[in-house]
Amino acid sequence: MTDVITGPTDATIIAESLQHPDRFAALYERHATALYGYAYRRLGREFAEDVVAETFIAAFRGRSGYDVERVDARPWLFAIINREIARHHRTERARYRTLQRVKHEHGEESLADRVAGAASAEAWRDPLANALAKLSRKDRDVLLLIAWGGLSYDEVAQALQVPVGTVRSRLNRARRKLREALPDYSSREPR
The missing domain is CATH 1.10.1740.10 (RNA polymerase sigma factor, region 2, helix turn helix motif)
Structure with missing residues (x-):
């Protein structure tokens, strides 16, 4: 991006x-x-x-x-x-x-x-805001840098000074937790 x-x-x-x-x-x-x-x-x-x-x-x-x-x-x-x-x-x-x-x-x-x-x-009324608040800071940062910052996995890895594999696992965990916290929205895959 x-x-x-x-x-x-x-x-x-x-x-x-x-x-x-x-x-x-x-x-x-x-x-x-x-x-x-x-x-x-x-x-x-x-x-x-x-x-x-x-x-x-x-x-x-x-x-x-x-x-x-x-x-x-x-x-x-x-x-x-x-x-x-x-x-x-x-x-x-x-x-x-x-x-x-x-x-x-x-x-x-x-x-x-x-x-x-x-x-x-x-x-904090919005269910998404509540779900995001429940994520760990590390998982939330990865998710938001990709979704809202438009960074690639490699760019997020550089920004956070972690391996790309860590970025992928944190993103996967964040998405899973959001699906669990927002079951009404889980049919749509987050970007």
Whole structure:
């Protein structure tokens, strides 16, 4: 699912950006839409832009460590965005724990708590979201990198730094668990 790239390779852009930082913008122009689509599906519109921005900031800062033997930076960028999404989830969980602690300390639910609770309940109402939430992070990452990120098995293996066989087994396990969790939808094979 990789688009045909015209012009310099990602590796060339990254290498040139070490001497000419403004050239890194070409990498953003080339990959931001795909990363945004992936983040949007994982986090929603509210957080997707921020996570994509943080991804490119991290990529820019870490570009000197990029292996220029890898001409396509997609797996590298998707590895970074996965870390940023995980960081977002950790921060969000900590925020909810703090809200919960404040609620118990004061013995009443504030308007902010009620709104946050309603928003969370709405976001998780969809059976698919519930089923995805029950997958292990490793299985979910493989499934979503393929389904929403459009990466190949090889690209996912590079992004997660695991063998292709591990990608295949995690994807198989994730699909099986989704079929079990969503029996009404099991007649359709996930992509």
